[in-house]
Amino acid sequence: MRVRGLASPYLAWMSIFIILPLCAVVYYAFTDSVTGEFTLRNIVSIGNYWPILIKSIWLALVSSLICLILGYPVALAIARAKQSRQRFLILLVMLPMSMSFLLRTIAWVSLLEDTGIINNILGKFGISPLPLIRNNGAVVLGMVYNYLPYMILPVYTVLSHIDPSLIEAAKDLGCNRTQVFLKVILPLSVSGIISGVSMVFVPAVSTFYISKKLGGSGTTMIGDVIESQFKTAYNPNLGAAISLVLMVMVFICIGLMERFSGSEEREALM
């Protein structure tokens, strides 16, 4: 049987729906929206959105870091639970991910808004409403909430594959619990951390719904700019140029991280 030929439908699909669309992005990014001629104007005018791009990267980095701080202990707790319970806990972490993220974000609005649940409770104690929504903090909270499972899962996968005899060996050699963690567990889980950080960072930096619902006028993200170029301002050429920059940036980040962690480990994870 010609096994090789089995891949040809996919190769055709891949060329048309993965490679060609990227060519389309490049084509639009370098052409004028009216005349269709070659131009660098779209790329140059990205300069206007530079502060927004920097801010998006900053907020996504902060949320990745918070996800790591919250997600690592959770992954560790699950990896240390009884074997039979681990599966259940992982399902529990994954379940919210498969429910509409739009509705779950809307639920956060009702928690955080000025007349929302948290401020209502605070009001009962005589505390005046806190500005919990329409700011950077709310956007970061939304990102952490939505993407935290993406951090927990890869870190858990790596932690659950650590050979327990390594930990015992470290203990036998006189390490205390902190030393075991810092010298054995943490270094062995670096690939999971890197994979988790990139899995949180990429969707966070490009989000447009979270910032629209939980953010205010000052928290426009680069995703909002792209979305508006396609849906309201209708300048697909500028939108394509910003998408191109975002894509190149993400690929550079992922490439750097992979080099940092060693690509073999990443492949083993997948």
Next chain:
Amino acid sequence: MSRALKIILIVVLFFLYLPIILLIAGSFNTGTDLAVFKEFTFSNYVALFRDRTLIPLLLNSLIVAVLSSVIATALGTAAALGIRSFGKRFRSAVMTVTNIPMTNPDIVTGVSLSLLFVLGGKLFDRSNVLGFTTLLLAHITFNLPYTILSVMPRVTNMDPSLREAAMDLGCTPVQAFFKVVIHEILPGIVSGLLIAFTMSLDDFVISYFVYGPSFATLPIEIYSYTKKPLPPKIYALFTLLFAMLLAVLIVMNIVSGRADKRPRCSNITQLVFRRKDVEKT
């Protein structure tokens, strides 16, 4: 598990489920505001069953999810089998391209596909190409990497002598494929199909850029309520979907728990090994 870790686990799980609890509470609320619980009612569920807009949209979502996950699984399984026989360099090039939709932000994937469809539409002189077909094509495209990556490890770990043995015993290549190979890689195929189905059902970002007014899905409808308050029957629909998913997961957990305990006779490798044991004794 130390106490501190346990507390963090519980707090984080509470954090993850808090909005879901609110949405479920909202489905039994007479008011439309999630923040204020007025009175308990089932009227939202009654309104949901009488509804003529949400249910068709849910069906649309299901149609796209079923079709795209089945097609992507078929294409992806064939691809995973074929890619193994490529030379090393070509294989790694193909895998790099396959990874693009996974590493790329969803918004870039959505934008790039919509630009492709618009260009394609210009080529064939059609102004409104966006609709069911483009939505389906996009969903198949973003599902494919997941199905390939979930079948691939099974193909790699498969013992090639099993297929050869089947053919020595008189199977045609096609029979050997359906009787032996499929059995070996089935768990990968099933998990790929499930991942693809759930991803497709819940996708908003990519769909948003490639859908046309003639064919929308449920997430797109929910997004369109950005400015106005949501009708509470959506919360009822959410609660029902959540309950169904929970039931499926619990059943799957019980079934797979049982399957782990009893020996699996369908697995050919295990059969081969067991016969060896018998011969030894």
